[in-house]
Amino acid sequence: MDMRLFSHINWPLIACITLLFLIGLLNLYSASGTRLEDGIIVSSFYQKQIVWGVCGLGCMLVTLTFDYRRLKNFAWIFYWIVLALLILVALIGKNVYGATRWISLGGISFQPSELAKIAVLILTARLLSHDGQPLGWKRFFGLLVIGFLPCVFILQQPDLGTSMMLLLILGGMIVFHGMRAVVFRSCLVAIPCCGALLWFVGMHDYQRQRILSFLNPGLDPRGTGYHILQSRIAIGSGQLWGKGFTEGTQSQLRFLPERHSDFALAVFGEEWGFVGCVTLVSLFCLFLLAIFSSAIQAKDRFGSMLVVGIFFYFFWEILINLSMVIGLMPVVGIPLPFISYGGSATLVNFTLLGIVLNVSMRRFMFKG
């Protein structure tokens, strides 16, 4: 590998990733603590997260070794394989907590729906890189079909969160690329209609319940509204400076549910207060800006669209998780990148950022 590539690496992005990952680890250490009568016990989440981080770093380095443009060749094959896996899940998948999302291959379980997001992302980037013309009806519907096909199977599992993420990434990339005015306006009308249809036909009762309890958490404070109430209390009680590292009562005394995964931010908010939260949000914004700058500096359309897709991948995850934890959105099981504990999520995050670095460091290496 050419050493010149390293001189073009996106250092600000790496700095953001490092900082976020370390903050996440620190927070996870606190979130793993449980106060008992005779002291604090700390579970091993933060240690595992270190291991996953190292593995993720490995994945990142691997993605740097090849030219990202090669992905274009595999876009379709990858897409069809993922689709096949999704069908396989529907047939022989493992049922965990009433949802069939996992598939077991040679002792390793994984969720093909995670891969589906990446597959659709790469394929969309390839299809949009054809030219810079705003999308007409034909190409727009082509992309929609590509997005909805895996969505059908993912909704079947059922997994509303992942299918929603998938469509949001697709949508973000399409809007970034641009479409004809008439298509855009039609979408503005169609999306609310689809939402209504989803509410009455496509949703399960528990999903409706979540949305209702989001709108009025007081309805059922011990049930579905509990997450929202306790999370708001945790964050709000942090006030300006927070209660201090490992001093959060909401998390240490287990009032806060899911405190090392989806609601890890609430632990952070409680212990570091408004100052810490604004710092963290700023850091996330810098992180997104670093990805964004890679997207506009990319020397070809495919690379740029790829990074834009990844941008949206992170943007939506951060936005949805933050909104959910601070009570701006119903509870959806989407983790916060780097802050929430999660093995496969860490691997996927680092791999995707590997692609971003790959695109950005090759921005001077060829002429377009």
Place this chain on the structure above:
Amino acid sequence: MPDEQKPPKTNESTEPLLTDHEESQEHKAPSWLKIPVEQEQYQPPRGGVIFLQVLIGVFFFVIVIRFWYLQMHKGEYFARQAIENRMRQEYILAPRGRILDLHDNILADNRTAYGLTLVREDCQDLPSTLAQISEWSGQPLAKVQEKYAQDRIKIKPYEPILMIQDINFALVSRIESEIHAWPGLKIVVLTKRSYPERELFSHILGYVAEVNEQEMRKDPQLAMGDLVGKQGLELEMEKRLRGSKGLYEVEVDAHAKVMGKSMRDEPHGGRDLKLTLDRDLQEACWEALGTATGSIVVMEPETGKVRALVTTPAYDNNLFAEGISRKDWQELRNNTNFPMQNRAIQSIYPPGSVWKLLMAAMLLESGVGVHESVYCPGYARLGKQIFRCWKHSGHGSMDLEHALIHSCDVYFYIMAERMGIDRLEKFAKQCGFGQPTGIDLPHERSGLVPSKAWKQRRFGKQWVRGDTYNASIGQGFTLVTPIQIANYVSSLLNGGKMLKPQLLEKESVESRGNLPCKRETLDFIVNAMHRTATVGTARVVSRRDAIMGGKTGTAQVVKLRMAGGNRRVRTKDMLYRTRDHAWIATWGKKKNKSYVVVVMVEHGGGGSSVAGPVAKKVYQYLFDEPKTGSKS
């Protein structure tokens, strides 16, 4: 990876072939090994760039504003909520003070009992928990549910509701072995009140019972399930007896597991009350009254200390302390004999001839000479009306002393006519009638001293002279309580001091003023009482070993005699409700002991024939040597 670097270079060199790019790949190598290269110069779409920048900007501001709202604007509110989440207050009950008699016999005591509480926040399956409580306690499920529904609205979710009050040992051990399967339930130790003397002191002690909503609203220290005084001394001395509860601050986690406890306030037990009452004397009075309905007051005239205060019939106050059943309560309430009433302070009667003790004082203070006499022919005429003396044959010429000794009515008719009702009213009120004595018991009655204005107000009729006649011998409208009579007689003996009747041994004597009488007046009346008890109507109480004094009274309930009936009807032939009330107000002095004893028997008949013997029995207990020897 050198091969990766080369393709871009070759691409750059073969620029003219770019249009055939796809084809050339097919010839040279499998297409998936080639690096696809875009030809056109890439410029990011302007709209897209702006779109992303706006997205990031909006994201930042919306999220930061929301954090500001939660953490800064409503931060204090949520901080309070977080504390409420984990901090609970737990009260430590303070033992209620005991009530003891003069010789430290226990009149009201605490005993431990076991109760079952439910904390609804910790309860996972409420319906089956309630069903289980119903099974344990043997109460119907509907009743348990009703109790729960009533109590749950009054308290916070983490506060315990007392579901079963008093569990016996067999049940405690059964519940103890099963309770681990029922989160939210807990066996607690309660203190219960018990009254070992039962009926003997029930009117004085009153009782405690579970606090009601109204009382809780008035007193923030009270919490559900607390016992408070509802009647008698338990009510009157509530503050002193209750003491103050201790407070634990308990930190819990989300599963209600206790993390730590710290005591914020220590509990302080209530103070014991030592009464002036003497349990054995009380019992002797109780026995003296026997089955009669009435009351006895025994008082020390110098200090106002009440040594016995007996009322019959009585009720068992333990019923209330244990939670009275509906049936028992109905029975007590519907009893026409009113066993709940403390007759010594809450019942008002016409005083009858006992009132002459007051009349005598008034006459002397109004300048009537002790030798001034009135002729009693057995009646007095007032217009067409005839007012009879109790002795129809007449007393002959009577001065004040003899009028008292023989209880001559005509003397007082004539004298009262001379004085007028206004003076009588004023004097009676100055002597403490028509107002409570201030004894430390709730719901004391005032009695009634009639006046012209009162009659006008009450009946819309003018005061007539006949009313004055009646008032002079304690009939008509005049009403008094036995404790008022006892207090008045005490004042005569102690030199005119009007004292508050004392129930608490340790309290200092509390004076409420003086009788509007000179020393000679008092001495005269006391002497006249002594003569009455020696040769007069109160002979029945006379003793060789003590100096005694007394005055009897037979208060008419129905105006039989005044209606002019000539024939005296024998008491036992009359309907119970129309029979006369029997009074006797006495005092006795032996060595350094001095007592006032007032006996009142409702519808008993003659004062000397019914009340007198009762008083005699009381003095037998007080003054007889062998009994005092065996005591203490």
